[in-house]
Amino acid sequence: MIVLCLAVPYIIELIMDDNRATATSGAVRTEIRTDLIDSPSPGDTVLVHAGFAIEKLSPEDSEELFALWDEVRRLAGENVV
Amino acid sequence: MKSEGLPEKMSFDPAGAAKALQNIAPKSLSVMEVCGTHTVSIFRSGIRSLLPPGYRLVSGPGCPVCVTDQGEIDTALSLLETGAVLTAYGDMFRVPGASGSLSSKRGEGLDARVATSAMDALLLAEQKPDREVVFLAVGFETTAPATAAMILEARRRKIRNLSVLSFHKRTPPALELLASDQDLSLSGFLLPGHVSVILGHEPFRFLAEEKGIPAVIAGFEPDQILSGLIDLALQQRKGIAKLHSVYGRAVRPEGNPKAREIMDEVFENRSASWRGIGEIPSSGLALREEFAAFDAEKKFSLKPLPGKPHPGCRCGEILTGRITPPECPLFRTHCTPVSPVGPCMVSGEGTCGAYFRFFKTTGGIA
Secondary structure, rough: OOOOOOOEEEEEEEEEEEEEEEEEEEEEEEEEEOOOOOOOOOEEEEEEEEEEEEOOEEEEEEEHHHHHHHHHHHOOOOOOO | OOOOOOOOOOOOOOHHHHHHHHHOOOEEEEEEEHHHHHHHHHHHHOOOOHHOOOOOEEEEEEEEHHEOOOHHHHHHHHHHHOOOEEEEEEEEEEEEOOEEEEEHHHHOOOEEEEOOOHHHHHHHHHOOOOOOOEEEEEEOOOHHHHHHHHHHHHHHHOOOOOEEOOEEHHHHHHHHHHHOOOOOOOOEEEEEHHHHHHHHHHHHHHHEEEEEEEEEEOOOHHHHHHHHHHHHHHHHHHHHOOOEEEOOOOOOOOOOOHHHHHHHEEEEEEEEEEEOOOOEEEEEEEEEEEHHEEEEEHHHOOOOOOOOOOOOOHHHHOOOOOOHHHHHOOOOOOOOOOOOOOHHHOOOOHHHHHHHHHHHOOOOOO
16 A cells, blocks of 8 residues: 655665665665656665655755744743734 | 654654644634645644644645546546556555446456556566556656656666556646635645655745745644644734745755656646546646557547546545535445545545544544
8 A cells, every 4th residue: 555645765775777776764675766866876865755766855954944943932932912 | 763854953842832823823724734644644643632723724635546536537447347457556446436446346357456656567567568557647746757757667668568547636736726716715725745845846836926825835744744834823923925845854945857857758737637626727647649659548548437426425525625524424424444435535645534533423633
């Protein structure tokens, strides 16, 4: 069964050819397709959906998310109504 | 496991978030969570219990199985009758059509097989050169590039016994329709994270800039969803409408251009029929003429079949946020996950299925 919106992060282990790689997620090792991303390399973390890597994940986190939660904390501590 | 979207140094703080929402949310707020996976995650995490009374969440047409039109299911079933091997994602197997489901047809001896990837169909076609193999392609822009890549690979390998029945759908045209619907009067959209991984920000910008409705792209972890819901409340409070993303790790503003290029090489836009919504111009994806050899509609001369959904099934109204599942008379009585009447109850991402699992019969959140 596949949940159609689901994408799971995998780490690329080995590049097999131009469009295939082996990748791991926890204890699971599987073959994935890399047609949809540029320059996959061993060690890259990729989002895998329906057997295809659809994006590399960057190590940077969202500044926007930081800012939002800063604001949430501020508002949680204030009676702003 | 570390959350997908939140930085390590930031802890998820549901109590703080609930308090913030009590402080900032307007008295009335109606937000559509577009994606079925959001719907399930919202239930599973108990996020609804953190929302103030006026903060209403409605589910949208973001479950690919659910929006696949009844006529499309019937077309797939008719194709199975030709003797072809039909491969499809597992979610599609129990969706009832007029004459049964893929699952029941398999029980009758017809050859329907579960695929976990479009590549499974290609490999099967190579293994069985004497059989016609068809891949039933459903899903949004997250899934369509994979189908396109598989077709390109099939062309490279000169596979002749493989074709695709494309019922892929595009998200933005459906959202444009819903954003313009005065009856729904939505005050925010929680946008699907993985569709946005492919499309980026641009195709959704019109929601804020033209329709004046705040929109937030969110991932599927509870902290990301909650961040998105708070962002939408903040925008309402400030009287602004912007497109934001709280799924920073994966969604780049430009999306994934390579995936879009592959999708565009193989597919072109066409009108598509959505369950419960009807025909939406340019909301579907058909194979381009140069890929006609891989187009199951052409290969098998398939004609679109009119959908004849169960007369009592209200999936259509549920998919457009007009009613919630408990308002459907079939919910929990005639329609259950074991014996589903409509696709919203079949799919793991379907709104009815989520309500069945998480919503108490007394009307409260389980």
